[in-house]
Each structure stands twice: as C-alpha cells, then as structure tokens.
Amino acid sequence: MKYSAVTLAREAVRGQRGWRPAWVKAKPKDAYDAIIVGGGGHGLATAYCLAKTHGLTRVAVLEKGWIGGGNTGRNTTVIRSNYFYPESVALYDLALRLYEGLSKELNYNIMLSQRGMLIAAHTPAQMEICNRIANAMQLNGVDGRLMEAEEAAAKVPLANQGAQARYKLMGGIWQGRAGVARHDAVAWGYARAASALGVDIIEGCEVSDIRVEAGRVTGVETDLGPIRTNRLGLAAAGATPGLAAKVGVRLPIHTYALQAFVSEPIKPILNTVLLYLGTGTYLSQSDKGELVIGGGLDRVPTHGQKGNLPAQEEVLSGLLEMFPSFGQLKLLRQWGGVVDVVPDSSPILGPAGPDGLYLNCGWGTGGFKAIPAGGTLLAHMLATGAHHPISKPFDLDRFRTGRLIDEAAGSGIAH
C-alpha cells in the first residue's frame, strides 16, 4: 500500500480499517540466494538494495529479536559527514546524500531534519583542530566551515557564556547539511520497502552457527532450523565477532556500552545539533520537545545493553556545564546499546574467511548516519562478489597492511 495524502484521506473516511502491516512477518524458507544476519538499519538496507538495485529477491534478513531493537533503535540519530579522511567522507557523504532522498525513495517519512550541527571549540588548540577539519571537508567537497565565536553563540543562545563558564564558546565547525532523522522510521521504512519487493524479514530468529563446505558458505544454523545459502552478510553489530569466530575469523572489535538520555519535553530551545568538545556531551531537541543527550563510551568492555554510572555522571555534568539552566530538568529515559568499536574508529566492510561471507560491522558509536551507504555497499559485495570502490579502503586487510583510516585521530570526534 502506497502512503500518500490520498490513502490518508481514504482511511480517514473508512474509519482507518484498511491499513495493512508495513512488512510481512515471514517464516524461513529452506534456502535463499542471500541471507543477512541482523535486522538493524544496515541489514535491512542491504536487503532492500539487493532487491531494488541488484534484482535479487530470494533474500532473508534474520533478526534474533525485533527489527531495529539493536543500536538502530537506541541511538541519538545524529547524521553528518564531517570526517577527515577522503575515504571516510566518500562513505559518509554517500550516506548523507542517500538520506536526503530516502523518504521519497522508500515512500516512508524518515523525518530527516537537516538542522545543522555545531561542533563547539573552547580553546585555541581546539579551534586549530576545527580549522583543520573544516579545510579537510572543503578539500573533500563537503559543506563545512569554520564558525567564529559570535555566530556560534547565536546558534546556541542558552549555552553557558557567563563569567563563570568553564568552557566558553570560541567558535567551531559548522555543517549545515547535518541533522537528525527518526531512527525507527529508517528501520521500518527499509523493512517495508524490502518486504514489498519480496524479501523475507524474519524476526525472532537467532543465528547460532555458520555452515561451510569446501571453503564456501553453505548456510546458517538458527533456532528456527538450518537455512541454506551461498551468500551470507553479517550485519550484527556487537554480535558480529562472535558469529565470525564460528568460521575462524577473529576481528579487531571491542564491545562497549554507549548510553543516551532523554529529558522531559520542553519548549523549543535548540534548533541545531550541538557537540561540545570541552565536555564531550552532545544534544539535540526532538520534535516532541525532549532533549536527546549523549556522550562518550563507558570504559568497561561489555555485552550487556545497559550503561554504568560514571559515564552517566560525565555526560550529565557536561550537559549542565553547557546549559546550567537545565539543572531543573527531569530525565524521562536512559538506556545503553552495545557498540562495536574498531581501533581506528572506522567500520569493517568486505569479505572474510570462507567464500561468500561478507562483513558490515564495526560502526561503533556512529553507524546510524551510515545506514544507506552500508546497505548499498554490502549489497554490492553480496551481489557481485567484489568490493565497491567506496568499501575497498574499509577492508579487514587494512590491519595487515597498516593502511588504517584513523578517524579518532583524524577528526577527533567520537560519534
């Protein structure tokens, strides 16, 4: 069913009884042309691209819980492409360009709001770093510029600028095309569009093992029984290393919890995304008026989807340093997700181990913004058996060759 003003009006007249589930709750078949493990944004986007771009429709997405129940439904939804290295900008700007057309492409409103993002600097050294990143962005052909103190302060009127401020705004980097989107809508929109093209979205199906014969993937074991396939994509975020280990592939991925916080709804006070380099806390205001707040990783490796108190204290004290007036606000919700962190803070995309196995993982704290690109690239590899030029630098082999894409050092930004 196509969503449009006409369908809305028709359903209003008919008492809203004509709506159908957005995607079919599929049961596994015996075999598929391609299987993707993980029904997060990356897995669902991959399935959609396989069907849409490559015409492969005997495809299944296997999700152990419910789609979007992993980090795709747990993140703070910041989208941007202000990275340092050309390889990263090619990847993340592809994603941003695809996001810009995604609501139309999927016929599903992902509520993309390109409200701009300010990365705020507080010291001359931070300003130099910002300058360097702004230059890199411009060289890479992406919108981004250095912003001076006055203009930056006008973007965040409530920010602490008084005599007591520990971190005064000195300026920062501005990317006007950055913003936020609705995370659930990204998962649901891709699922709906993939399902409409014939992809099986199978929830409540946990993959426990990978079958290999004569050096080639032949299928997976699941709690709903074995399923055959010769092409397998792993997009299971923090669970990917455990799955890859089943076929002897060890990965450079640590798993940490990353937390987010949501305040009670308040009147509009912030119409951009703000990251404070001084405190590491970042925030935006949702359409409902809630402040959506995040910060750095918990420093304890974990697989439990909950955060620890020291990280909460750091993020929230950072928030209050930025905005002392938020001291009276109540938090409504707080949660954590297990993120897959790679030493160079860049994802892993490419073949690994037996023939037919491909990885899309290691997105760490920042893979929501990359979903349309991650799906495009993993689908390309599954369909053609070869790298896409944009995915090639992110191959696992970079750890052997030493050609790391160290964004933690390059852009110095966590997310």
Add this chain to the structure above:
Amino acid sequence: MQTFPCPFCGPRDETEFHFAVEADHPRPENTPSDVEWAAYLYTVDAPQGPAREIWLHIPCGEYFVMSRNTRTRDVTGSEALR
C-alpha cells in the same frame, strides 16, 4: 557505581581503573608473518560472558589481570601480573 579489586590496593572505585587489553594473547615467537603480527596487534575475542582482561589501576600504576563476566559485569577474580 561498581568497585573493582586491585591486587595491591584492594577494592576501589571503578573510575580509578583503565581497561588495557585482553589477557592471554602471547606475542608471536621468531619472525611472524604480517598476518600473524596484525592478528597479535589487533584482533580480540570480545567474549560474551567470562573474560580475562588486563587492567591498569591508575593511582598505583600497576597492571593486573581481572576476571569478569562481560554480560553481567560481575567480577570474579583479580591477580597481580608480577
């Protein structure tokens, strides 16, 4: 807030500790291939459940092995590295 046990200083606040690396990844002997060397430098097991990890207790500067459960966060042991 969790307390972690330093074998030298006893139970202390988790914020005093820094995770270093997974334990039990011995350095390859002789002349490793670049594949073996990269595996040694970068790959980890990131086990779901019981894990042995090397941690630093920042105030005293000692590295030690902590046994933990990565799902529940329970700490089950702590031993000095020297």
